[in-house]
Amino acid sequence: MAATRRSARVTLAPVNVVVGDEELLVDRAVRALINVAGETNPGAADPAIEGAEVHDLAAGRLTPGDLIELTSPSLFSVRRVVVIRSAQDLGKDLAAEITAYAANPAEDVSLVVVHAGGAKGKALLDGLVKTKANRIDCPKPTRPGERIDFIRGEIRTAGRTITESAARGLLDAVGNDLRELASACGQLAADTTGTIDDEIVARYHRGRAEVSGFNVADRAIEGNSGDALEQLRWALAVGTSPVLITSALAQGLRALAKVGGAPRGLRGPALAKELGMPPWKVDRVRQQLRGWNAEGVAQATQVVAETDAQVKGGGADPAYALERAIHAIIAARAPRR
Amino acid sequence: MSVFDDLVGQTRVVEQLTSAVRAAGDLLRGGPGKGMTHAWLFTGPPGSGRSTAARAFAAALLCPDGGCGHCDACHQALTGNHADVELVRPSGLSYGVKETRALVLRAASVPTGGRFQIVLFEDADRATEQAANALLKAIEEPPPRTVWLLCAPSPDDLVVTIRSRCRLVTLGAPSPAAVADVLIRRDGIEPELAHRVAAASQGHIGRARRLATDAETSRHRDEVLGLPSRLTGIAQCVDAAAKLVAAAEGEATATTDELNDSERSALRQAFGEGSTGRGVAKALRGSAGAMKELEDRQKSRATRIKRDSLDLALMDLTAYYRDVLALQVGAQVALSAGDREPELRHLAGSSTPDATLRRIEAIMQCRERLQANANPQLAVEAMMMALRTG
Numbered sequence: 001m002a003a004t005r006r007s008a009r010v011t012l013a014p015v016n017v018v019v020g021d022e023e024l025l026v027d028r029a030v031r032a033l034i035n036v037a038g039e040t041n042p043g044a045a046d047p048a049i050e051g052a053e054v055h056d057l058a059a060g061r062l063t064p065g066d067l068i069e070l071t072s073p074s075l076f077s078v079r080r081v082v083v084i085r086s087a088q089d090l091g092k093d094l095a096a097e098i099t100a101y102a103a104n105p106a107e108d109v110s111l112v113v114v115h116a117g118g119a120k121g122k123a124l125l126d127g128l129v130k131t132k133a134n135r136i137d138c139p140k141p142t143r144p145g146e147r148i149d150f151i152r153g154e155i156r157t158a159g160r161t162i163t164e165s166a167a168r169g170l171l172d173a174v175g176n177d178l179r180e181l182a183s184a185c186g187q188l189a190a191d192t193t194g195t196i197d198d199e200i201v202a203r204y205h206r207g208r209a210e211v212s213g214f215n216v217a218d219r220a221i222e223g224n225s226g227d228a229l230e231q232l233r234w235a236l237a238v239g240t241s242p243v244l245i246t247s248a249l250a251q252g253l254r255a256l257a258k259v260g261g262a263p264r265g266l267r268g269p270a271l272a273k274e275l276g277m278p279p280w281k282v283d284r285v286r287q288q289l290r291g292w293n294a295e296g297v298a299q300a301t302q303v304v305a306e307t308d309a310q311v312k313g314g315g316a317d318p319a320y321a322l323e324r325a326i327h328a329i330i331a332a333r334a335p336r337r
Numbered sequence: 338m339s340v341f342d343d344l345v346g347q348t349r350v351v352e353q354l355t356s357a358v359r360a361a362g363d364l365l366r367g368g369p370g371k372g373m374t375h376a377w378l379f380t381g382p383p384g385s386g387r388s389t390a391a392r393a394f395a396a397a398l399l400c401p402d403g404g405c406g407h408c409d410a411c412h413q414a415l416t417g418n419h420a421d422v423e424l425v426r427p428s429g430l431s432y433g434v435k436e437t438r439a440l441v442l443r444a445a446s447v448p449t450g451g452r453f454q455i456v457l458f459e460d461a462d463r464a465t466e467q468a469a470n471a472l473l474k475a476i477e478e479p480p481p482r483t484v485w486l487l488c489a490p491s492p493d494d495l496v497v498t499i500r501s502r503c504r505l506v507t508l509g510a511p512s513p514a515a516v517a518d519v520l521i522r523r524d525g526i527e528p529e530l531a532h533r534v535a536a537a538s539q540g541h542i543g544r545a546r547r548l549a550t551d552a553e554t555s556r557h558r559d560e561v562l563g564l565p566s567r568l569t570g571i572a573q574c575v576d577a578a579a580k581l582v583a584a585a586e587g588e589a590t591a592t593t594d595e596l597n598d599s600e601r602s603a604l605r606q607a608f609g610e611g612s613t614g615r616g617v618a619k620a621l622r623g624s625a626g627a628m629k630e631l632e633d634r635q636k637s638r639a640t641r642i643k644r645d646s647l648d649l650a651l652m653d654l655t656a657y658y659r660d661v662l663a664l665q666v667g668a669q670v671a672l673s674a675g676d677r678e679p680e681l682r683h684l685a686g687s688s689t690p691d692a693t694l695r696r697i698e699a700i701m702q703c704r705e706r707l708q709a710n711a712n713p714q715l716a717v718e719a720m721m722m723a724l725r726t727g
Contacts, residue, residue: 246712246715247712247715250712250714250715250718254575254718257571257572257574257575258572258575258576260571260572261570261571261572261573261575262572294570294571295726297571297722298571298574298722298723298725298726301715301718301719301722302719302722302723304715304719305706305711305715305716305718305719306719308706308711308712308715308716309706309709309711312709312710312711313709314709
């Protein structure tokens with residue numbers, strides 16, 4: 001992905017395919033291609049100003065023949081870029097037209113086809129790749145680590161640096177949307193000086209953008225009441241449904257019961273298979289099991305079942321019911337030996 | 338022979354209904370018809386034969402001989418095909434106001450047979466509050482020949498305004514002996530098996546018959562009753578809960594899958610799928626809303642089947658612990674799970690009546706939670722853990 005994140009140097013071929021469904025990254029890749037085309041505009045006195053002639057088309061608006069019209073030789077010998085967005089939605093005829101053109105592209109035209117990847121319209125993508133089109137992949141960052149890399153890359157592009165923990169704090173506070181992250185990075189870089197650290201991030205951003213029921217459940221089951229309540233408040237504040245929180249609590253306790261009661265001799269992958277959980281999950285639940293006994297799990301399960309009824313209309317206030325449940329779950333843990 | 342023959346152990350109810358049928362005949366001849374009225378509410382525990390009683394009553398009202406049991410009218414009414422019987426059987430979780438309004442309209446038609454127009458509403462407790470309110474006017478002052486027959490487990494399941502407009506018919510749970518008798522006489526089941534399933538079903542005739550005739554039902558019951566002795570640790574509790582819920586889900590899918598598909602394709606066909614010509618594509622696009630409505634109805638039906646199946650299992654468990662309690666306090670009653678007597682005695686000896694009551698309480702609480710739309714797996718897990726703890 002390093003190549004696609006505001007690449008220092010992209011190469012422009014007569015036919016280019018940008019593959020990915022993360023809008024920001026795709027936009028950037030397309031813009032980079034257009035910039036390159038502008039710089040190489042042979043007829044322009046000042047490439048930065050005149051640039052290339054850009055035709056940005058959505059697949060839905062494209063009609064047969066458009067492509068031929070746009071790619072036929074121009075009187076003014078201007079460099080042209082034809083961008084076709086959401087090419088996966090193109091019909092069979094249009095897709096065939098593009099593939100045919102790609103086999104024999106015009107000289108002063110750069111075609112940029114934007115494709116979401118995936119199964120839809122796969123024939124077009126395969127066809128273009130076969131004609132040796134320039135393929136640019138924009139994979140979506142999925143793991144937190146990749147998002148942090150993204151933040152650091154953004155800051156670096158702005159000529160600044162950010163500490164690891166500050167990047168983590170920014171990610172927590174802003175959430176997973178890349179466009180929002182990018183603009184937050186832009187703001188931080190523009191408004192502050194020096195290395196961006198925790199303090200600077202805290203001045204502009206606080207709180208948490210995304211808290212799932214699982215964050216709450218993990219903290220509660222680990223017996224960390226302060227953190228659990230804080231996560232719960234955040235979760236409710238950002239609109240996580242109380243029902244999802246109770247079901248996360250129930251899942252956590254279920255996992256405790258399963259792992260705690262698993263046959264003694266089993267270890268590692270065999271155990272994971274027996275319980276139907278991924279191995280890392282088994283390890284984590286093992287950690288959590290410290291401080292729990294069977295009676296405690298049974299008691300906590302009763303509490304969660306009661307809370308489930310209360311958040312579904314049995315009680316006056318779901319938030320109160322959940323807070324009470326967290327206290328009761330923590331109280332159900334066995335006293336530390 | 339009479340249409341009331343199938344009502345097991347309900348002599349008092351049969352008397353009440355036959356006198357009403359006589360009064361109805363009087364009414365038709367232009368007499369005062371004292372003892373007949375236009376709205377009846379049949380109540381009684383599940384399996385006591387509420388809808389059977391209502392159906393027999395409908396047949397008797399439509400039969401020129403007051404329920405002979407072998408004429409066309411009797412036969413059609415009993416099989417649910419009579420033109421003057423509007424049969425309402427909600428298959429989803431609830432019966433809405435929209436359907437009720439349509440029902441009120443149909444209920445006002447003139448009887449084709451010249452006797453009565455009958456609306457037989459099974460599971461009237463599933464009517465929503467709004468739906469019940471839409472019924473009020475129609476039930477209070479129906480057209481002269483319209484008779485409403487509502488069925489519900491208990492009078493308290495209906496809003497008081499409906500209840501006060503109906504004459505009550507209260508059925509009791511038939512005794513195991515009566516149930517066994519009807520199984521032997523009507524269904525030709527071996528006496529020994531009949532007595533066993535009659536005890537196991539706790540007076541639920543339909544369930545007794547299914548237990549006797551359907552191997553799958555009795556296997557499932559065996560599995561459910563095997564659960565209590567296996568709840569040795571919390572992992573087993575979670576496992577037992579998962580199995581129970583999966584069985585209920587399996588039953589729901591097995592019952593609905595095929596039906597869902599055929600309903601969907603019937604609806605698509607109604608919107609013009611497979612035909613050609615102008616406007617077909619447009620009509621098909623317009624089917625999305627109707628499709629969504631159908632899918633919601635199907636989902637509600639599946640949820641109901643799942644809940645009903647879980648509820649049956651919970652009732653079996655309740656009967657099991659009732660047996661334990663009976664042994665603990667030395668009550669002289671027939672055991673519902675007589676074939677498991679050693680196991681029951683062991684459990685009775687190793688726990689206290691208090692614990693047994695708490696366990697029964699936990700099962701009842703689980704039923705309530707399921708009715709209140711709780712997460713089934715969680716509710717059943719909590720129950721299993723309570724059963725283990727005692």
